[in-house]
Amino acid sequence: MSEISAEEKAKAIRSLVAEMKLYNNPQELEELKKLIKKNVPFTMRGYFSAYLYLKAEGSLNSRRPHTRGQVRPTENGSSLYMNVGRQSRATVKDLAAFVCKESGIESSQILSIVFKQNFSFVIVDPQVAEKVVSAVNGKEFKGRKVKMSPSKEKNAD
Secondary structure (H helix, E strand, O other), rough: OOOOHHHHHHHHHHHHHHHHHHOOOOHHHHHHHHHHHHOOOOHHHHHHHHHHHHHHEEEEOOOOOOOOOOOOOOOOOOEEEEOOHHHHHOHHHHHHHHHHHHHOHHHHHHEEEOOOOOEEEEOOOHHEEEEEHHHOOOOOEEEEEOOOOOOOOOOOO
């Protein structure tokens, strides 16, 4: 599958803007605009637009969304603690690429990443959890020595 160049994306966006200006029901757009304003934080509206573009383009179908701030159910996965978070000036995508590169696992084996300010939880396929911990622990990520270990159960004594 070939990637669409930035120039082609810009052309598609300009085309969509031109279409939007000619849309014959501006009241419908105004109502949606109000809903978006009410439900999407101001700082996230650009990302929201970009996400809608990717969704319309169809390139999100093969991607798995990452959670941020909430742990997805882990009954089928192993949760691994990692001492890297947003303060490391990293993104979830950077973190996933690092874990895959260092451990040799496929991105599909990362079930979820919960990205906090000072740490993260990487939820992986249980069959590769030990491999990931041993491969990633002690490596350097953006100038910081990584500590990774299996997460402790919340209710553990």
